[in-house]
Amino acid sequence: MAVLGQKHSRFMSAITRGRTQSKLAQLLMNPNHTETHKTQIRRATYDEAKDLKAWDEFVGDRRIDNWRGELFVAVDGGEVVAYISYSSNLFYNRPFIGLLCVKASYRRRGIARQLIQQILATYDGLDVWVSTEEWNEPAVKLFDSLGFRKMGAIKGLNRDESVEAYFVRQSCAEGADSVATQP
Ligand SMILES: CC(C)(COP(=O)(O)OP(=O)(O)OC[C@H]1O[C@@H](n2cnc3c(N)ncnc32)[C@H](O)[C@@H]1OP(=O)(O)O)[C@@H](O)C(=O)NCCC(=O)NCCS
Numbered sequence: 484m485a486v487l488g489q490k491h492s493r494f495m496s497a498i499t500r501g502r503t504q505s506k507l508a509q510l511l512m513n514p515n516h517t518e519t520h521k522t523q524i525r526r527a528t529y530d531e532a533k534d535l536k537a538w539d540e541f542v543g544d545r546r547i548d549n550w551r552g553e554l555f556v557a558v559d560g561g562e563v564v565a566y567i568s569y570s571s572n573l574f575y576n577r578p579f580i581g582l583l584c585v586k587a588s589y590r591r592r593g594i595a596r597q598l599i600q601q602i603l604a605t606y607d608g609l610d611v612w613v614s615t616e617e618w619n620e621p622a623v624k625l626f627d628s629l630g631f632r633k634m635g636a637i638k639g640l641n642r643d644e645s646v647e648a649y650f651v652r653q654s655c656a657e658g659a660d661s662v663a664t665q666p
Pocket residue numbers: 540581582583584585586589590591592593594595596597614615619620621622624625626628
């Protein structure tokens with residue numbers, strides 16, 4: 484099956500998904516912002532999305548994700564320290580986490596976990612997909628700790644010849660998309 488989009492990483496990966504447009508539109512206009520004592524998760528402003536370039540580990544321009552309305556940032560003490568991009572329907576019409584990056588000095592504080600939880604809340608009731616290079620132990624462990632299961636891998640997708648592994652966090656909701664239950 485053709486991959487419809489591409490994840491831009493230091494390497495490169497595939498993307499993409501969809502469903503109940505009205506509910507998604509409602510959620511996107513009124514996201515459940517997550518806030519802890521320290522780190523706030525919210526939509527990025529134009530300038531914040533533009534300025535991610537200064538420390539972003541991935542290629543491409545995050546303003547594009549922001550224009551699509553599919554970018555959250557983590558803000559700590561007024562500073563943007565992490566972001567997550569995602570798509571509702573570019574990955575075979577399923578919710579897909581595209582890029583996730585935390586500033587090096589802010590890692591291991593639970594920020595990536597918070598960002599992923601924001602996406603899971605946004606798509607409450609739907610399965611959410613994500614991918615990363617098989618060697619990326621921090622990411623693999625992060626996904627594992629949040630209940631994602633590895634479903635497969637693609638060779639030949641990334642420029643550096645690393646294997647891209649795909650994971651799903653299945654929803655318990657009745658009627659949710661679930662490849663695992665399909666024959
Ligand atoms: C992967 C990445 C997003 C993790 O961000 P983070 O904010 O440090 O992650 P968290 O603090 O939320 O970690 C949550 C859990 O993930 C796992 N984890 C995260 N980093 C880890 C590491 N370096 N080694 C092992 N496990 C790790 C742990 O289980 C951790 O829980 P714990 O701290 O209670 O043990 C970050 O390292 C990063 O931005 N890397 C570069 C970009 C990248 O690889 N993105 C992912 C692929 S799209």
